[in-house]
Amino acid sequence: MKDKAEGPRGRSPAERGWTEEQAVALRVWISLARCYATFARAVATRVAEYGLTTPQFGVLEALHHLGPLTLGDLAEKLLVTGGNITYVMDRLETQGLVTRERCGEDRRVFWATLTAEGEEKIASVFPDHVEFIEELVSAIEPHEREALRELLKKLGWATQSNSMPRI
DSSP states (O other), rough: OOOOOGGGOOOOOOOOOOHHHHHHHHHHHHHHHHHHHHHHHHHHHHTTTTTOOOHHHHHHHHHHHHHHEHHHHHHHTTTOOOOHHHHHHHHHHHHHHHSEEEEETTTTTTTEEOHHHHHHHHHHHHHHHHHHHHHHHHTTTTTHHHHHHHHHHHHHEEEEEEEEEEE
C-alpha cells in the first residue's frame, strides 16, 4: 500500500525551504487572493442582476460620483487598460448609458459622460449595491473594517513601490 504522503504517482511534496515569516507571507497572499476572488465573484453576480458587467458598473459609478472623465482617467481609476475601457465604453454607448466626446484642445483625448439614461440607471441601482457591499463585509466589525482598509492600503502602496523594475 502506498503512503498517502507520496501521492498517486509515488512523488512526495517538495520540501519547504522557507522561513516561518515567509510561510506567513505566502499564507497572506493565498488568503488575500481567495478572498478577492470570492468577493469579486459575489459582486459580479449582483451587478449582473442590474444587466451590467463589473467593468461597466465601475464606469457608471465613477462617472456618477466624479463627473465626466477622460478615458485615460477612467482606465487609471478602474485599474484597467485603455483597450479595455474602449471596449466597455463601446458596450455602454450601445446601451445608451454613456457618450464619448473628443476633447477640443487635444483630439487624442476623449471625455466620457453619463447620459440621462445612464445617470438614472446608476442612481437607481447604487443604493442596492451599497447595501450588498455592507452585507458582504458584515462578518467584520465596523472598527475592524477601517483597520482592514488601512492595512490593505498600506500593503497596496508597499506592493506598488516594490513592483518597480529593478535595474
